[in-house]
Amino acid sequence: MPIRVKHTAIRDVKLIEPSILSDKRGVSFVSFDQEEFEEHVARGYQFVQEHHTVSAHNVLCGLHYQIQRPQGKLVRVLNGEVVDVAVDLRRWSPTFGRWISARLSASNCCQLWIPPGFAHGSLVLSDVAEILYKTTERGFVEHERTLRWDDPDIAIAWELDKAPITSARDATGTSFSMAEVY
Numbered sequence: 001m002p003i004r005v006k007h008t009a010i011r012d013v014k015l016i017e018p019s020i021l022s023d024k025r026g027v028s029f030v031s032f033d034q035e036e037f038e039e040h041v042a043r044g045y046q047f048v049q050e051h052h053t054v055s056a057h058n059v060l061c062g063l064h065y066q067i068q069r070p071q072g073k074l075v076r077v078l079n080g081e082v083v084d085v086a087v088d089l090r091r092w093s094p095t096f097g098r099w100i101s102a103r104l105s106a107s108n109c110c111q112l113w114i115p116p117g118f119a120h121g122s123l124v125l126s127d128v129a130e131i132l133y134k135t136t137e138r139g140f141v142e143h144e145r146t147l148r149w150d151d152p153d154i155a156i157a158w159e160l161d162k163a164p165i166t167s168a169r170d171a172t173g174t175s176f177s178m179a180e181v182y
Contacts, residue, residue: 003033005040008100013086013118014041015102016074016111029109031076032134041113045072047134055124055131060164062121063087063147063173067180070116072136080129081105082122083159087147089181090117097176099156106130117182119147121170123158145180148173 006015018029030036037045055061062085065071075084087099102112103125114120122131146169149156153176158164174180 003036003040008102010086010088010095010098010100012042012115013100014113016041016113018109018111020109027109031109031111032074037074042072042115045115045136047074047136049135049138051131051133051135053131055129056165057124057127058160058162058165060121060123060149060158060160060166061170063119063149064121065089065119065145065147066137066140066143067145067182068143069137069140070182071139072116073114073120073133074111075104075114075120075122075131075133076109076111077104077106078130078132079106080124080126081107082124082126082129082131084112084122085120085156085158086112086114087119087121087154087156088117089119089147089179091181093117096181097154099154101156104131119145121149123160123164125159146170146173147179148175151176153177
């Protein structure tokens with residue numbers, strides 16, 4: 001059975017639902033198929049790296065992007081639950097400066113496709129979350145940029161009940177008005 005693709009409020013960002021087989025033994029699904037991805041999600045992308053992170057409750061990571069050699073990301077959660085966010089940084093786009101979010105969890109098995117040209121971040125909602133994401137480009141420290149996660153010009157509605165735990169890099173991100181964009 002093929003994947004189901006849900007379009008988000010930002011045309012190129014897509015929520016992917018796999019076909020899940022479930023019975024008393026557990027669950028099984030194909031987490032990635034290149035041909036299905038190209039047919040139903042996006043054409044012309046190859047994944048070159050896979051990243052695996054484990055974070056505690058209330059950790060907010062992002063909003064990250066590479067100004068040169070931008071990365072497309074296919075994100076899924078192996079354990080726990082996160083709210084995953086993408087911000088459109090493509091100056092030519094009708095949704096420039098807008099954001100979308102999706103809840104990704106081990107129980108819903110959904111994935112979020114974020115094409116190149118977006119900043120990406122996530123907030124851990126569960127006690128612990130294990131996130132796996134594939135990228136279409138390698139990470140290059142010299143091209144990495146961080147957008148301020150709490151920038152009032154973007155006004156992301158993070159599901160926060162208290163101040164998040166962030167890295168020093170994320171705590172000092174650039175405001176949207178001063179950010180390098182595509």
